[in-house]
Amino acid sequence: MTAMLVAMLSVTAVLWAAPVRAAEPGAPRGDEASITLREDDFDIDVRYPRLGKAAVDDDLARWAAHIVAAFRQGLVEPGTGGEPVNGTPDLNAHHFVNELKVTYDVTRASARAATVTFSIWTYTGGAHGNLDIITLSYDMASGARLAQEDIFADTEGALTLLASYCYDALAATLGDDRAEDMLRSGTSPDADNYASLALTPEGVRVHFPPYQVAPWSAGPQQVDVPLGVLIDAGPRLELWGVTR
Known part of the structure; x- marks a missing residue:
């Protein structure tokens, strides 16, 4: 930021x-x-x-x-x-x-969350x-604004899962724009790295501004993480319209 x-x-x-x-x-x-x-x-x-x-x-x-x-x-x-x-x-x-x-x-994960x-x-x-x-x-x-702890029961676990998935996804797509130190630092399981999460019908979309995971020339990056990847972190499923 x-x-x-x-x-x-x-x-x-x-x-x-x-x-x-x-x-x-x-x-x-x-x-x-x-x-x-x-x-x-x-x-x-x-x-x-x-x-x-x-x-x-x-x-x-x-x-x-x-x-x-x-x-x-x-x-x-x-x-x-x-x-x-x-x-x-x-x-x-x-x-x-x-x-x-x-x-x-x-984006709307369901009628319950936007x-x-x-x-x-x-x-x-x-x-x-x-x-x-x-x-x-x-x-x-x-009408309440949602923090990460309102979305996941285990926020530390969610960060670990997000970090692994996002690193692998970006490592595969950045190509010549890949800068390993920047990528590893920008996707590490730090809450600040995942402050820009959007809820989608399929899971979450992680937004990375320029310079966080790649040089300015690469532009902003985003990774769509399926809800199933995050299930062990206890996502609040009703936000996605899933009833137990």
Whole structure:
């Protein structure tokens, strides 16, 4: 996870209240919302879904507002681009527009569980931007956001099973982009490596952003892990619509 996103997610200041725009041509559909803000030095376009459950939709709206507020705060901090902290512009600096672009995909393991996978693109100067992937999973019956311990009875066991499966899968598919040290480190059974899990009808989809398991040139990676592979970790089967 990039330093910029860590800073964005760790902000504890009062959220800046950004307007949620109504649908415009080529903009949000009826089942999604957006926060769109453009000024001379930044361009923000954050999309997020409405899933039809009040508690879930409220949580997603808060999450989106938090991302925007943290990004804007980061622009006035040292080393993150944007406005000069001391109020004195660098006349030799090349002007660029700071960007925050957030898109999403929704997967549903069953009527009981849904995951929103956010692709978070930020650019604050440099050779290229940064791409991070964040997943938020929900119990659609209660509206609660799901942590790993809510999905698996044995979270340590789940990490071990995920690590083995993902290493083997990526070792077979990365080809010339395979960097062994990066692959082993990025798939090791560490909770941070598997923070971006999406629930799917078949099991879980593990998202790896660029640089976690392979070089930037390889792009983000994902591995679909069948539910059967994880059965020894005690997955909460009702989330997949399986009744005992």
